[in-house]
Amino acid sequence: MAEPVRPVRRMIVVVMALPLFLSSCASESSDQEISAVKKNMAQWALPLDAYQNDEGGNEAYAEQLLVGGCLESQGISWPVAYQPEQADGNGNTASNGRTLFSSDIAQRFGYHQARTIDLPGFEKAREIEEVPRELSASEDEAFTQCLRQARQKMGTEDPLPQLSQEFAVEPYDESERSAPVRAAAKKWVTCMKPLGISDLGSSPSEMPSDSLAKRFGLAGDGNTSPKPHSDEIAIAVKDASCRTSSGWTHVLYDTEYERQLPVVAKHADELNRLRIQIKARQERVHQVIADNAPAR
Numbered sequence: 001m002a003e004p005v006r007p008v009r010r011m012i013v014v015v016m017a018l019p020l021f022l023s024s025c026a027s028e029s030s031d032q033e034i035s036a037v038k039k040n041m042a043q044w045a046l047p048l049d050a051y052q053n054d055e056g057g058n059e060a061y062a063e064q065l066l067v068g069g070c071l072e073s074q075g076i077s078w079p080v081a082y083q084p085e086q087a088d089g090n091g092n093t094a095s096n097g098r099t100l101f102s103s104d105i106a107q108r109f110g111y112h113q114a115r116t117i118d119l120p121g122f123e124k125a126r127e128i129e130e131v132p133r134e135l136s137a138s139e140d141e142a143f144t145q146c147l148r149q150a151r152q153k154m155g156t157e158d159p160l161p162q163l164s165q166e167f168a169v170e171p172y173d174e175s176e177r178s179a180p181v182r183a184a185a186k187k188w189v190t191c192m193k194p195l196g197i198s199d200l201g202s203s204p205s206e207m208p209s210d211s212l213a214k215r216f217g218l219a220g221d222g223n224t225s226p227k228p229h230s231d232e233i234a235i236a237v238k239d240a241s242c243r244t245s246s247g248w249t250h251v252l253y254d255t256e257y258e259r260q261l262p263v264v265a266k267h268a269d270e271l272n273r274l275r276i277q278i279k280a281r282q283e284r285v286h287q288v289i290a291d292n293a294p295a296r
Contacts, residue, residue: 039257041253043095044094044096044098045094045096046096046168047264048164048168048260048263048271049164050264050275051163051264051274052096052278053278054087054089054095055088055285057116058085058086058282059154059156059281059285061289062285063147063151063156064078066154067147069292070142070145071143074142078133081125081294082124082293082295083124083125089116091114091118091119092109092113092114093113093114097165099113101240102240103241103244105240106239107233107236107237109228110229110232111207111212111218111228111236112218112228117129154284155284156285163271163274164271167263170263171256171259171263172256174259180255181255184246184251185204185246186202187247188203188204188242188248189202197211203248204243204248207239208236212232215231215232216232
């Protein structure tokens with residue numbers, strides 16, 4: 001699982017479990033409102049998170065509920081199981097899309113990506129997911145039409161602007177290049193050298209290296225091998241420990257958080273308009289789920 005370049009999916013190390021809170025600095029009717037995300041290194045919570053749609057999973061679920069009903073009305077079986085409504089994220093992915101990393105996560109997953117469908121409450125959905133579904137040409141056409149109708153009903157035909165992700169790139173890159181973060185990364189390299197990784201990079205964000213990704217059967221989704229090997233877990237746990245002892249985790253998080261604050265202030269008007277759109281979209285999705293969700 002090679003590290004992506006952009007901050008949305010960077011491998012991040014966390015060392016504590018704290019709740020995530022969103023709060024507002026003004027009334028929702030004000031175009032000047034700036035929503036504040038309290039610091040939470042466990043979830044790598046950042047100021048721009050307040051302007052990101054973190055319910056993509058709920059939206060996909062609502063789509064499937066409508067599509068299932070549409071197909072069933074045409075005599076095409078498309079079962080959709082109950083699943084809990086929740087913000088995006090799972091065992092090692094935050095709701096903002098960041099891949100999280102800690103000693104505990106390394107012990108459980110190594111460098112593999114967790115799956116949302118493996119979370120509690122998704123048992124029935126997992127059973128359906130694991131059964132291959134094959135559609136004929138006519139059924140596939142019906143599915144496409146039903147999906148289009150579902151998105152029209154929910155008002156989700158067009159994707160939302162990805163402003164928070166776009167605005168997050170520069171603060172992250174600047175943070176990675178900052179002197180304190182680079183100094184911490186050098187300490188991490190020293191800590192990791194005894195492992196003898198031939199292509200060890202100069203920063204934790206480059207882990208796992210290409211040789212390790214190949215060795216442990218990792219690809220873009222981190223799940224080309226069914227579960228992490230003991231060697232992978234051992235290296236991942238050492239990696240997490242070195243990220244903590246070097247100070248890289250803390251200094252990168254604090255630096256990135258502080259560098260996002262002026263970005264939010266600069267683009268407050270357009271971000272607030274986007275936040276209102278996100279809230280309205282999520283409310284429509286919630287209503288569809290409430291009206292169509294099957295029994296647990």
